[in-house]
Amino acid sequence: MTYQSHRFAIAPMMDWTDRHCRLLHRQLSRHALLYTEMVVADAVIHGDRQRLLGFDAVEHPVALQLGGSDPQKLAEAARVGADFGYDEINVNCGCPSDRVQSGTFGACLMRTPGLVAEGVAAMKRAVDVPVTVKCRIGVDEQDTEVALDAMAEAVFAAGADALWVHARKAWLEGLSPKENRDIPPLDYGRVYRLKQKYPNRFIGINGGIHSLDEAEAHLAHVDGVMLGRAAYHTPDILAEVDARFYGAPARAFDPEALIEAMAEYAGRHIAAGGKLGQVTRHMVGLFHGRKGARRFRQILSTEATRPGAGPDVIRRAYAAVEGEAGREAA
The missing domain is CATH 3.20.20.70 (Aldolase class I)
Known part of the structure; x- marks a missing residue:
C-alpha cells in the first residue's frame, strides 16, 4: 500500500x-x-x-x-x-x-x-x-x-x-x-x-x-x-x-451489527478492568438526526457511568432508537 x-x-x-x-x-x-x-x-x-x-x-x-x-x-x-x-x-x-x-x-x-x-x-x-x-x-x-x-x-x-x-x-x-x-x-x-x-x-x-x-x-x-x-x-x-x-462495494449502514460489535467490545474492556463509560462516551453521536437519538444519548450518558454498568446498556439504548422508529412507522 x-x-x-x-x-x-x-x-x-x-x-x-x-x-x-x-x-x-x-x-x-x-x-x-x-x-x-x-x-x-x-x-x-x-x-x-x-x-x-x-x-x-x-x-x-x-x-x-x-x-x-x-x-x-x-x-x-x-x-x-x-x-x-x-x-x-x-x-x-x-x-x-x-x-x-x-x-x-x-x-x-x-x-x-x-x-x-x-x-x-x-x-x-x-x-x-x-x-x-x-x-x-x-x-x-x-x-x-x-x-x-x-x-x-x-x-x-x-x-x-x-x-x-x-x-x-x-x-x-x-x-x-x-x-x-x-x-x-x-x-x-x-x-x-x-x-x-x-x-x-x-x-x-x-x-x-x-x-x-x-x-x-x-x-x-x-x-x-x-x-x-x-x-x-x-x-x-x-x-x-x-x-x-x-471504490469498495456500497454497503448499507447496519446499526444492529455495529451496536452488537461495540457491546461485545465493551464487555471485553470491562472484563479487563475498564469502565463502560470509557467506550460509550464516543458513541453518543450515533443516530444523530434520527428518531430516538435523544433517548439513545440520554441512556448512554446516564446509565453507562453507574457502578457496575455493563454492555447491555448499549443494547438497551439502541432498543430505544428502534422503538422510536417503530412508533413512527406505525
Missing part, C-alpha cells in the same frame, strides 16, 4: 481519538486512516507504553501522532511506536495548547522548520514506516505564503512521506486552543497552492470540513482529506467512506 492510498483520514483529536473511539470508527470504515491523540515523545520513552500506545489489531491502518521537538527523542519514540505496530508516525506541528507552548513543540514548531526537518530525518533513520507531519499554515504574525512553504520544503527534503495541513493559522497569543479551532479564518486556497508547488508530494487538507461532499470537493485539489469534529460528532457518515473514496 502506498501513502497515496490514504485519501481519507480521521484527525488526531486530544481527549477524543483514543483506542475506544478508533475502534468505533473502524466499525464504520475499513479503509479510513485513523490517528491516535497526540502522545508526547517523553511519555512514550519513560511512561506506561501499553496504556499510552496499546491498540486493537482491527484498528489498522492507524497512525501514532507524536509531540516533541528533540530529534533524538522523536526518533526513539518513533521506534517504540513502530515496534508496537503503528502504520505511520506523525509529528504534531499544529497543536496550539498551553501544554505544547511550554514545551516548545506543536504549533510553535512552525517557527523552526529546520528543527522539524531534523526530527523527520532522525525518525526516517529509525523506522521503516511512513513518517509524516501535520501543521498549520502559520502562527501569529507569520506570512503564511512564506511559513508554509518553508515547512514543506524542509520536511520534504528530510524525507517526510506526507504533509497534512490544517488550513488555519494558530494564534499562540490571545486565543485559547478551542478558539484556535474556529476563529482564525480558513484558507483552503493556500493549501491548494502548496499542492501546485509540490505535484509529486502527498499534501492532505484538514480544518472546518463538515461533510463527505466537502471532502470530495477538496480531493480535486489535494491528495488527502482529514475530518475531525464532523467524524466524531456524527460518526454515521463514516459508513459511506469506503464506497465513496476507496
Whole structure:
C-alpha cells in the first residue's frame, strides 16, 4: 500500500481519538486512516507504553501522532511506536495548547522548520514506516505564503512521506486552543497552492470540513482529506467512506451489527478492568438526526457511568432508537 492510498483520514483529536473511539470508527470504515491523540515523545520513552500506545489489531491502518521537538527523542519514540505496530508516525506541528507552548513543540514548531526537518530525518533513520507531519499554515504574525512553504520544503527534503495541513493559522497569543479551532479564518486556497508547488508530494487538507461532499470537493485539489469534529460528532457518515473514496462495494449502514460489535467490545474492556463509560462516551453521536437519538444519548450518558454498568446498556439504548422508529412507522 502506498501513502497515496490514504485519501481519507480521521484527525488526531486530544481527549477524543483514543483506542475506544478508533475502534468505533473502524466499525464504520475499513479503509479510513485513523490517528491516535497526540502522545508526547517523553511519555512514550519513560511512561506506561501499553496504556499510552496499546491498540486493537482491527484498528489498522492507524497512525501514532507524536509531540516533541528533540530529534533524538522523536526518533526513539518513533521506534517504540513502530515496534508496537503503528502504520505511520506523525509529528504534531499544529497543536496550539498551553501544554505544547511550554514545551516548545506543536504549533510553535512552525517557527523552526529546520528543527522539524531534523526530527523527520532522525525518525526516517529509525523506522521503516511512513513518517509524516501535520501543521498549520502559520502562527501569529507569520506570512503564511512564506511559513508554509518553508515547512514543506524542509520536511520534504528530510524525507517526510506526507504533509497534512490544517488550513488555519494558530494564534499562540490571545486565543485559547478551542478558539484556535474556529476563529482564525480558513484558507483552503493556500493549501491548494502548496499542492501546485509540490505535484509529486502527498499534501492532505484538514480544518472546518463538515461533510463527505466537502471532502470530495477538496480531493480535486489535494491528495488527502482529514475530518475531525464532523467524524466524531456524527460518526454515521463514516459508513459511506469506503464506497465513496476507496471504490469498495456500497454497503448499507447496519446499526444492529455495529451496536452488537461495540457491546461485545465493551464487555471485553470491562472484563479487563475498564469502565463502560470509557467506550460509550464516543458513541453518543450515533443516530444523530434520527428518531430516538435523544433517548439513545440520554441512556448512554446516564446509565453507562453507574457502578457496575455493563454492555447491555448499549443494547438497551439502541432498543430505544428502534422503538422510536417503530412508533413512527406505525
